[in-house]
Amino acid sequence: MTNIERHTYDVVVIGAGGAGLRAAIEARLAGKKTAIISKSLFGKAHTVMAEGGAAAAMGNVNAKDNWQVHFRDTMRGGKFLNNFRMAELHAKEAPDRIWELETYGALFDRTKDGKISQRNFGGHEYPRLAHVGDRTGLELIRTLQQKIVSLQQEDYAAHGDYEARIRVFQECTITELFIENGAVAGAFGYYRESGEFVLFETSAIVLATGGVGKSYKVTSNSWEYTGDGHALALRSGATLINMEFLQFHPTGMVWPPSVKGILVTESVRGDGGVLRNTDGKRFMFDYVPDVFRKQYAETEEEADRWYSDPDNNRRPPELLPRDEVARAINSEVKAGRGTQAGGVLLDIASRLKPEQITKRLPSMYHQFKELADVDITKQPMEVGPTCHYVMGGVEVDADTGAAAVSGLFAAGEVSGGMHGSNRLGGNSLSDLLVFGKRAGEHAAAHATETRRRKPSAAAVDAAVETALAPLQRGEGGENPYALHHELQDIMGTLVGIIRREGELRDSLVRLAELKERVKKVGATGGRRYNPGWHLALDLRNMLVVSECTAKAALERTESRGGHTREDFPKMDPNWRQVNLVCSLEGEDVRLEHKPLPVMRPELQGLFERSELAKYMTDEEL
The missing domain is CATH 1.20.58.100 (Fumarate reductase/succinate dehydrogenase flavoprotein-like, C-terminal domain)
Known part of the structure; x- marks a missing residue:
């Protein structure tokens, strides 16, 4: 008989990125015995690669910013396919989650008057991204980790055990979820170093496993992103929505081949970087869609004025939503105006002084110097689209993060709906915090209200057989x-x-x-x-x-x-009403149409009717 290590927890969080850690903290603060399962080493989650910042309408740089503007930008970016309630909650709660992170010890960059600094990013009307240079994701993970350590120290003081009520299982992969009588009963996996099996009995699981990018060769994603949470949810009886929507980040490295796809943060463009083809033309002016004409500049002079006078000028077209920029770069390369390696040129050297670049973009300076022997204070970067983020994921209740299976919750990139058909840069980190907290809170409540079930011996044996x-x-x-x-x-x-x-x-x-x-x-x-x-x-x-x-x-x-x-x-417009929902019947993927919730009238009032008409049918309006 195969030996299996066994544990019992109130809440099991699968994934140790921003969403998973925030969910675990919330479950632990609710008094629940909580397990955090990390596929990689603790602290090495892919969240550290989110460099530019966390979007939150704090109004620290431009007082005109507020949650309504953030909500409007998010819906526009997602082409109105977003779950409007998720976008609303995100816009309203993101500032509180950022301020909360600061109370945990996060060290954000500051404005001259001491407020949390905020930078420009694509698709955002105002400077909105709270940031730590271009290493924001790393700071977020560091801060949440430290909060968990502090909670373990509390446990030691109270119980003489650092891991009495919150424990991390690192380098551990979950391969199966156990469902008994339609409800969560546990999770099964193995330790990557030893290969030994481990079983967690629990009545509440939070999926926070990230994305699917390793299905693509050219990707910014790290090795963990193999769609584990998406697949676990499907096999447990939950559904996925919006899986056709993959974000190809417009700027990944293209040379040398060994680093192709590694992310080049949008902060470069947010801080003034411009895109040029090999003819030297700043080509993004040719690719502004009609729906965005009022918001984006038509000339270089107008675009450049925006950085010094953002109240009175339209945004540079380099700050269009990511899907628009990625398609534009792809078109330039296909037209023969790309580099020999299949990219275009991203120039920050002619826009900022060297000392400004090394201060604002230290990771990018180091990345290009070490990996491509390019000094970005003197030379342009070669960039091209790279598979970056999946907008689709587990179909969840907007307020609770609950999936269709009782006791199963999801937050972060593995959940679907929040971003619609395209995610705005910076919305990912605040998404992790807002919905990580909510998923952890409601998973803890579910654990309180639900009697724990035991996985059947047959189900455990089947999981072992599949793994071996x-x-x-x-x-x-x-x-x-x-x-x-x-x-x-x-x-x-x-x-x-x-x-x-x-x-x-x-x-x-x-x-x-x-x-x-x-x-x-x-x-x-x-x-x-x-x-x-x-x-x-x-x-x-x-x-x-x-x-x-x-x-x-x-x-x-x-x-x-x-x-x-x-x-x-x-x-x-008729497709605007439709989510495509995937489920499993045996081993076959089943696809069905499901109508989106209709946005409440007071939220529709934040947009001009002529704009809504481009996305919505007369019946919806």
């Missing part, structure tokens, strides 16, 4: 690295930034073939730190999530936000 299957096949199975390469090729080539019906249909045929081969994947060696085995287990998660993305992309016959169909290049 690749090792039992050994060399006789399919190579996991070869299968991963094929998956990345399918998604990057056929379900990428520009999509076409024929290619999407081809992708589904190839994904179906790959699904059968993944069932036969093998891994050599034992269970002690074995990356081939880990990848073999991750592959089934990446595959089912990729199928959801491809099916939804084929179904949505319009272009909106992060979903661009070359054969349907415009937005269709």
